[in-house]
Amino acid sequence: MTILLYDLVGSDPSRPFSPHCWKARMALAHKGLEFDALPTRFTEVAEVEGGGGRTVPVIRDGDAVVQDSFAIAEYLDDTYPDRPPLFERQSGRALARFVESWSQRTLHPAIVRATILDIHAAQDDENKAFFRTKREKAFGKPLEQVQDGRTEEKRLAASKSLEPLRATLRNQPFLAGERPMFADYIVFGGFQWLRVLSTFQLLDDGDPIADWFERCLDLHGALGRQVPAAA
Known part of the structure; x- marks a missing residue:
């Protein structure tokens, strides 16, 4: 099934x-x-x-x-233990939990600060109202004030915060090593969110993170590329 x-x-x-x-x-x-x-x-x-x-x-x-x-x-x-693993034993799950915590506390806030109005714009009228009400209550201010991350100074600061990720990917093709595992998909999800919704460029060309993201887009029959980037 x-x-x-x-x-x-x-x-x-x-x-x-x-x-x-x-x-x-x-x-x-x-x-x-x-x-x-x-x-x-x-x-x-x-x-x-x-x-x-x-x-x-x-x-x-x-x-x-x-x-x-x-x-x-x-x-x-x-x-489905007979199929390719997403984690390398129990220790792999624990390490992936760390990656998830880091991603949601470092990468995701940077994306939200740069693109929350793009997320809002991608909804129909009913869901625009729903999204605005929920997010403005959570942030305590209008969406227009939440999106404050597009200046060059803040873009560079957000990019600098990703240096642990960048340093890792200078030395290996994927976060999990020679092949991707769920830790890679955790971080990929954030960059794919940005790619699908916004034309904002967080990374410079030639950044090891950008190169890794391109490799991830090509995985599994280029699954990530089946949805075109925002234009």
Whole structure:
């Protein structure tokens, strides 16, 4: 049975953008598992698989329903151990947790500060209102004040904050070493989010991170390139 992935989209259902859903997409492809993506808008998320305040990604695999990208990766490794692993044993899961914490506290805020108005613009009218209300309540200020990261000074500061990632990728092709694993997909999700929604360039050409991202876009039959970059 084909796995169902609830995948966050805006007004264009062919342009999934959620960094967390992209982690799940890449994990499923890594395992060689067939899946159908169900386009899901912000206002529809809470009712996914019976509701209960869900967030996406969510997968349904037969009778199993799994929420959260990391939990999905763990489920896939546990359920399909005969397929390529997403983690190198339990220690790999623990290290990937660190990568996730770093990504969501360093990379994601930099992207939000540069692109939150692009995220808003990608929604239909109903979801624009929903997104603005939720995010302005969370940030305590208008979206126009949240997006303050496009000056050259702040772009360079955000890029500099990625130096641990850059230093690692100068010495090896993927975060996991010679081949990608879930740790790579965690960080890939953030850069794919930026690529799909915005023309803002966080990285300079020739940056080892940019080169790594291009390699990730080519993985699994160029899955990441199936959605064109924002223009």
